[in-house]
Amino acid sequence: MNKLNFLQPDKNNLNTYLYTGTILVALSIFIVFLNSFFNKDLISFLPGTLSFFLPLILGFIGLHLIRIDHSGLKFLDSINKNINTNNFNAFLSLLIVFVVIKSLPPLLSWFILDANIAGDTKDVCTGSGACWTYIKIWFNRFMYGMYPNAEQWRINLSFIALAFLGTIGFFATEKFKKYLTLYYVVVYPVIAFFFIFFFISGGPIFFDFSYGIIAAVISVIIGFFIPSKFKMYYFIIVPITLYILLKYVFFYEELIELGKLEALEWVETGAWGGLSLTFIVSFFCLIFCFPIGLFLSLGRRSDFPIIKYFSIGMIEFWRGVPLITVLFMSSVMFPMFLPEDMFIDKLVRVIIAISLFEAAYVAEVIRGGLQALPRGQYDAAKSLGMGYWKMHILVILPQALKLVIPGIANTFLALVKDTPLIFVVGLLEIVGMLNLAKTNPEWLGFAMEGYVFASVLFFIICYAMSKYSYNLEQKYKTER
Amino acid sequence: MSDKIIQITEMNKWFGDFQVLKNINLEVEKNKKIVVCGPSGSGKSTLIRCINRLEEHQEGSIIVDGNELTADTKDIEKIRAEVGMVFQQFNLFPHLSILDNCTLAPIWVKKMPKKDAEDLAIQHLEKVQIADQANKYPGQLSGGQQQRCAIARALCMEPKIMLFDEPTSALDPEMIKEVLDAMVNLAKAGMTMIVVTHEMGFAKEVADEVIFMDEGMIVERAETKEFFANPKSDRTKLFLSQIL
Numbered sequence: 157m158n159k160l161n162f163l164q165p166d167k168n169n170l171n172t173y174l175y176t177g178t179i180l181v182a183l184s185i186f187i188v189f190l191n192s193f194f195n196k197d198l199i200s201f202l203p204g205t206l207s208f209f210l211p212l213i214l215g216f217i218g219l220h221l222i223r224i225d226h227s228g229l230k231f232l233d234s235i236n237k238n239i240n241t242n243n244f245n246a247f248l249s250l251l252i253v254f255v256v257i258k259s260l261p262p263l264l265s266w267f268i269l270d271a272n273i274a275g276d277t278k279d280v281c282t283g284s285g286a287c288w289t290y291i292k293i294w295f296n297r298f299m300y301g302m303y304p305n306a307e308q309w310r311i312n313l314s315f316i317a318l319a320f321l322g323t324i325g326f327f328a329t330e331k332f333k334k335y336l337t338l339y340y341v342v343v344y345p346v347i348a349f350f351f352i353f354f355f356i357s358g359g360p361i362f363f364d365f366s367y368g369i370i371a372a373v374i375s376v377i378i379g380f381f382i383p384s385k386f387k388m389y390y391f392i393i394v395p396i397t398l399y400i401l402l403k404y405v406f407f408y409e410e411l412i413e414l415g416k417l418e419a420l421e422w423v424e425t426g427a428w429g430g431l432s433l434t435f436i437v438s439f440f441c442l443i444f445c446f447p448i449g450l451f452l453s454l455g456r457r458s459d460f461p462i463i464k465y466f467s468i469g470m471i472e473f474w475r476g477v478p479l480i481t482v483l484f485m486s487s488v489m490f491p492m493f494l495p496e497d498m499f500i501d502k503l504v505r506v507i508i509a510i511s512l513f514e515a516a517y518v519a520e521v522i523r524g525g526l527q528a529l530p531r532g533q534y535d536a537a538k539s540l541g542m543g544y545w546k547m548h549i550l551v552i553l554p555q556a557l558k559l560v561i562p563g564i565a566n567t568f569l570a571l572v573k574d575t576p577l578i579f580v581v582g583l584l585e586i587v588g589m590l591n592l593a594k595t596n597p598e599w600l601g602f603a604m605e606g607y608v609f610a611s612v613l614f615f616i617i618c619y620a621m622s623k624y625s626y627n628l629e630q631k632y633k634t635e636r
Numbered sequence: 637m638s639d640k641i642i643q644i645t646e647m648n649k650w651f652g653d654f655q656v657l658k659n660i661n662l663e664v665e666k667n668k669k670i671v672v673c674g675p676s677g678s679g680k681s682t683l684i685r686c687i688n689r690l691e692e693h694q695e696g697s698i699i700v701d702g703n704e705l706t707a708d709t710k711d712i713e714k715i716r717a718e719v720g721m722v723f724q725q726f727n728l729f730p731h732l733s734i735l736d737n738c739t740l741a742p743i744w745v746k747k748m749p750k751k752d753a754e755d756l757a758i759q760h761l762e763k764v765q766i767a768d769q770a771n772k773y774p775g776q777l778s779g780g781q782q783q784r785c786a787i788a789r790a791l792c793m794e795p796k797i798m799l800f801d802e803p804t805s806a807l808d809p810e811m812i813k814e815v816l817d818a819m820v821n822l823a824k825a826g827m828t829m830i831v832v833t834h835e836m837g838f839a840k841e842v843a844d845e846v847i848f849m850d851e852g853m854i855v856e857r858a859e860t861k862e863f864f865a866n867p868k869s870d871r872t873k874l875f876l877s878q879i880l
Contacts, residue, residue, distance in 0.1 A: 535685075541718075
């Protein structure tokens, strides 16, 4: 038996150190656990300060004893390597474990154990926990804002249709793959625009454009599954034919006038709200700000002074003003400059304002990527006879954009989280609806539940986006 | 006249206040192989970059295949497409496979059908002996393989002239040979070539003429044998004594 030196544990008495250390650590965690979950203090006989710090001291000594290099035990080595490398790390690890144990019971009780979800009124919420009844009752409002309950299927249908049309890339035939970019950059946003603004809006305007929507959707769907040699002609001829057929042959309009078909009820954009509005604003701002930002970043590096200084001016202006001011201006000042009889919808104005604002950030992020490319890439592309656009589209941008995926994702996440600011112009997306609901006299005092609910939703959206951006990075990784 | 594929007369170029090329006169006939050598900073690279108009010249004229290169040359891309260039740093496109690197320009610049472009690319890749690497990415290849791919990429545009800007300077000694072999084969096939290089062995083997440059001027131009056997200017003699 070797001599035991507790100040310097070594491998020779591995078991002695290991057992003593493990018991001490387990004991310290057990004390905190009992204290936290069952409110029992095992060491209450000790003086106050000591009983407060005793678990920490015990655990610290225990971790010191089991810190043995190359012990040969896989589990022990991995603990030592990851959380127990030195005294300071051991101390921090213990502290974190204790804080987690300590904070679990109150969290559990607030979220689940003492929470209420049954019932329809606030009277059921008597416990000390969260009142999920509040979320349940207001759920529809949080999702759809002031949109009439009977018409909410239109929003659902639009989102489902857009989600379906968005995933069409996975099903595209090999031959059609090269048109996918065109589809996602041009065709898809247009369809989305039709859906959102004419289907969700409804009213007389819907029927003016419904032929267009139906024709576009049908032709795109057919176009993907029937590969054709004359793709270009196809996409011009088929939608127009369908449009004419719908308008003049099927007597759609007469049917409406005869009352056989009911027109969709008009819902003004001011009544839209909740999570669906968050999605609408984020979606359009994302797809608009990216191309605008791209052109601004190219413009800033242009050789033509007019384009160059215009781009610099745009970028610096939009970066220099606060978003809240931009939104306010778009809603209050902007209409003053328009002619009397001209009217642009509030939501459209807000979307344009946010898009331009975020485009400036996107532009600078992309410019960072452009500058990171070696000059040789430009030389090589030019020496092969490529002009400005071919060089950028085929060689420069694919590489630059790949470099800036993290930066773009950053900007996009910030954009999604900036959308609640549209409350300044009276549009209430999910956080706006929460603020409205918490001031309802029937339901005072449940702000916390609402904000937790919104945080969880935003976290899910943003985490999904960030995961997706990471996947993209991995997908386009070709170096080494 | 018609066999003078490149004609440079009285050409001057400045970078800011610094004059890099002074009064350059150079004529290159079809199918001739010219080696340009000289100390670093003498303007060799700038000279051949001017022939491709990757750099602009301020005075004088450059006529490539009957087209003068000026600031308002509209179809500079067409001229560039006829002049292939190989760089010191290879400059392959890292986001594309070797095959796509070679087919990109033929498909998009020359509007060649994809199938034909791929056949052509494989053909040229076989000539430089890396057809088996066609589906790899540049980052997975050695320096010598990358440079040979760069040569194949330039050849896929079927250029009339090939410019080489120190193609072996960034390579390990072992890899230099494989690149030089590819260039020798190309020379034997009758391509018009202008090569900036320090590989005097290569110059002796294939060059018709050697140009020696120093401080932005063409100091000496001579037939290869003449150049190495009895150089005329003292500066050339000094350079050759150091390099050989």
